[in-house]
Amino acid sequence: MRKSRIFLLLVAMLIIVGIGYGYNELQTKDQKKVQADFAVVNELHDLITTETVYDITSEKLVEGALRGMADAINDPYSTYYTEQEAAFHKQTLASERVGIGVELSEVNGKFIVVAPVKASPAEKAGIRPLDELVQVNETRLEGKTFSEVMKLMQGKEGEKLELVLFRPELDSHLKLSVKREKLKNTTVQTQLLDVEGVKIGYVIVSLFAEKTAEEWKNALDILFTKDIEGLIIDVRDNPGGYLHSVAQMMSMFDQKESIFAYMQNHDGATEPLKTKANEAFEPYAKQLKSMPITILQNEGSASASEVFAGALQDWKRATLIGVTSFGKGTVQQTWELQNGGEVKLSTNKWLTPSKRWIHQVGIEPDLEVKQHPLYKMEMKVLKGRFEVGEYGEEVAYTQRVLSELGYNIARTDGFYDMDMANEVEKFRKKYDLQDGRHLDEVFFRELTMQLQKFKQDPVNDMQLQMGVSYIMHQLE
Helix, strand or coil, rough: CHHHHHHHHHHHHHHHHHHHHHHHHEEEEEHHHHHHHHHHHHHHHHHHHHHHHCCCCCCHHHHHHHHHHHHHHHCCEEECCCCHHHHHHHHHHCEEEEEECCCEEEECEEEEEECCCCCCHHHHHHHCCCCCCEEEEEEEEEEEEECHHHHHHCCCCCEEEEEEEEEECCCEEEEEECCCCEECCCCEEEEEECCCEEEEEEEEEEEEECCCHHHHHHHHHHHHCCCCCCCEEEECCCCCCHHHHHHHHCCCCCCCCEEEEECCCCCCCCEEECCCCCCHHHHHHHHCCEEEEEEEEEECCCHHHHHHHHHHHHHCCCCCECCCCCCCEEEEEECCCCCCCEEEEEEEEECCCCCCCCCCCCCCCCCEECHHHHHCCCCCCCCCCCCCCCEEEHHHHHHHHHHHCCCCCCCCCCCCCHHHHCCCCCCCCCHHHHCCCCHHHHHHHHHHHHHHHHHHHHHCCCHHHHHHHHHHHHHC
């Protein structure tokens, strides 16, 4: 009996040794495969640096390889950042950033000022909406990408930027010197809406950055002193940000350690994310529970803003108004690399409290309300002169805008007919423009100004107006 036990023990040991040997053999093969793969990378690196006719540094090749590896995952949210790009990315979510304070938009290859930030160096220097940025220091911007222009605008605090701008209303170029300063990244804006004597709080959350939860708390402090009866939270075009900011904000809605989302890793293991009890937040949770709340969202509401909206929808604490959100159901983690760059990888899925995964699907609103078409009309810098009988893209754009502004425009195909000429004449007379039925740059400037005014008037914001109407109905 004892001999048989010894024999079985020896067999077991041989099996374990064999398994270990096989495992080591497999591991060695994997290591050899990786080494062979990197040998090919090194081979190509050496060939390019020694044989190509183009002047390229080893650093550029390495960065290209790093970017290529991140791109090979085929995930738009897994990204390699150079050292400069990483610094800029951090600034967008930081409580402060260095710059001149100007919002730019790329329109048909031109870089147009949407608006200078209030009280910023850009505003103080006289930069205005619709100015075209033509040159930064000694660099002309023609042919540049938006990313390249943003890099040119970045730099150290206190440094001056020499800018050349084209101002359409003057039909001339301007040279301005603007000094970079520290700018606050304000992500929460607050308004008080008085509707038939009923006070409604309106809070716009543009990003979930480092200080967003603190700004959110301050916004509520202001609104609660005004005795608001309802709250509208606007996360339209909010691209997301930090999950910890969402967690802090959710804790002001609920103090019972409730689940506001789940994290799921690549193995499928699921971890609940819960609100945290905090005595300081108890008054906020009590007041928010006693009032109707609506959330405005659109197709640009993504990631952390969807976590926020999805939780309040599942908790039945808010009514979502607008259209289906973007649909980003993954969470990214960032690692610093030896060269100063960073790599951001998707490491988790996130699920709503009811365990919905909204990736590439989005969160459907409780009340679908499409925005007015003019809000989607991109700003264009229009030039030239057009008469009846002519055709052009500028004419088609004008037709669409005039039609949405209430003018009687029958066609929008870009052909300038007599019916359109009559409406153009009405427009010119209304805004005291030079008499005539032609389109020119004076007309185009006024058309753009009227489009901007339309967008800035909350009466025309169909989603906001529905939010107000819904709260008024709940308070009846």
